[in-house]
Amino acid sequence: MKKQALLFVLLSSLLVTGCNNQQAQSTPKGPEVEDLGEKDAHTDLMKQYLADPDWESIKTYVPKVNAEDSSYHNDQSQPEAIKLEFAEVEDASKYYVQIAKNVEFKDAKIVEASEKSYNLYNTEIGTDYYFRAAVSEEALANAKIKKFSVKDLAPRYIHVDGVINFRDCGGWKSSLVENGRVKQGLYYRCAQFNSITADGKAALKDLGIKLDIDMRDAPPKTSPASSDDWQIEILNAAVASGTENYRWEGKQGTNTKIAQTYKKIFEAIADADNAPIALHCTHGADRTGIVSWFLLGLLGVSKEDCARDYVMTRFAGERAVLPNGSGSEIAKWNQKTEALEGATWADKTYKHLNEDFGIDKDTLDEIREKFVPGYVAQ
Numbered sequence: 001m002k003k004q005a006l007l008f009v010l011l012s013s014l015l016v017t018g019c020n021n022q023q024a025q026s027t028p029k030g031p032e033v034e035d036l037g038e039k040d041a042h043t044d045l046m047k048q049y050l051a052d053p054d055w056e057s058i059k060t061y062v063p064k065v066n067a068e069d070s071s072y073h074n075d076q077s078q079p080e081a082i083k084l085e086f087a088e089v090e091d092a093s094k095y096y097v098q099i100a101k102n103v104e105f106k107d108a109k110i111v112e113a114s115e116k117s118y119n120l121y122n123t124e125i126g127t128d129y130y131f132r133a134a135v136s137e138e139a140l141a142n143a144k145i146k147k148f149s150v151k152d153l154a155p156r157y158i159h160v161d162g163v164i165n166f167r168d169c170g171g172w173k174s175s176l177v178e179n180g181r182v183k184q185g186l187y188y189r190c191a192q193f194n195s196i197t198a199d200g201k202a203a204l205k206d207l208g209i210k211l212d213i214d215m216r217d218a219p220p221k222t223s224p225a226s227s228d229d230w231q232i233e234i235l236n237a238a239v240a241s242g243t244e245n246y247r248w249e250g251k252q253g254t255n256t257k258i259a260q261t262y263k264k265i266f267e268a269i270a271d272a273d274n275a276p277i278a279l280h281c282t283h284g285a286d287r288t289g290i291v292s293w294f295l296l297g298l299l300g301v302s303k304e305d306c307a308r309d310y311v312m313t314r315f316a317g318e319r320a321v322l323p324n325g326s327g328s329e330i331a332k333w334n335q336k337t338e339a340l341e342g343a344t345w346a347d348k349t350y351k352h353l354n355e356d357f358g359i360d361k362d363t364l365d366e367i368r369e370k371f372v373p374g375y376v377a378q
Helices: 002-026 044-051 055-061 138-142 198-207 257-269 286-298 303-316 329-338 345-355 361-371
Strands: 033-039 082-085 095-100 109-113 117-120 128-134 145-150 187-190 211-214 233-236 277-280
Touching (some): 044 303, 082 145, 095 117, 095 138, 117 128, 187 286, 211 257, 233 257, 257 277, 286 303, 286 345, 329 345, 345 361
Parallel strands (some): 211 233
Antiparallel strands (some): 082 117, 095 128, 128 145
8 A cells, every 4th residue: 555655646746847837848948038238228427416415506507598599509308219129130221210118018119220229218217128030020029138227217308309398297206106207108297399390209109199288378279299290289278478377376356267277288188198298388498397296296296396396497498497595486485485374395395286376186186196006096
């Protein structure tokens, strides 16, 4: 009996081992991937500023624009491209480069290059990318795969040809949830689209932007950012020039027109997962700045980062917008917001948007849930 039991154990062991070996042999190994490490699309000037806790230091990094010169020759708001290199590919007159955010290349895009490199713009921060290149689309499946990670450093600057001061409000840290981050790809801030090129329009299509919120005094009826194959709706959200002293309160005396405009904007932001937004005024500084400042505050971004995002408009050659500068709008906004009731900066901003601008709590909660993954309104 003991011999039979021992024999049974030995046979069972052999069967299990055989099954495991067969399973190991039948399980395909993942593709080999060359890891290129971390890449960063910020310029050295941007990185220097973001690493420096002294906001005043930006005066040294970015030249102040000449008030009499509107040519934007001081613009330094364009990000660096991440250069994808593939010297190992055989020589050809044209190369095909496949790029994705997963090693299976699901939802990948294919671009063409005339050299053995490709300049990739507008990558998401804190995200892994995979690419491979070949002399034909058919050969891509067997091409060498390379991977890189984009440095997790907000803000995410965007390159749209013909437009300055373009950046994603996603990527900033949020206090609403543990290890929270504002979602990328929903809300962008920028300067006007009047000089956008065909390449710039193609970039907007690639970003999936569907709504142009124009805060200039007299927005056009159709968006200049639209193209034949990508129509962008325009939302008239005009806030008059010269109303700087009333933009935080949202009203001028008994006139609540600015507050009503903010309400319209935030209702559109609540639908940004269906219609990603590019919001702008003329330079993307003050009117654009305060709406973005309110939005980031609502999303649990710290007071310091709200101010830092606002101040970075100086990379587009704008005038002084320092958070503690004499006469700076944002210095006044900080003081007024601090005086509101609320346990946190986010609570104060929520209360202000709800009670003073008449934005429904349902709208504000919806924005928080869509923009901060993991957040659930109470």
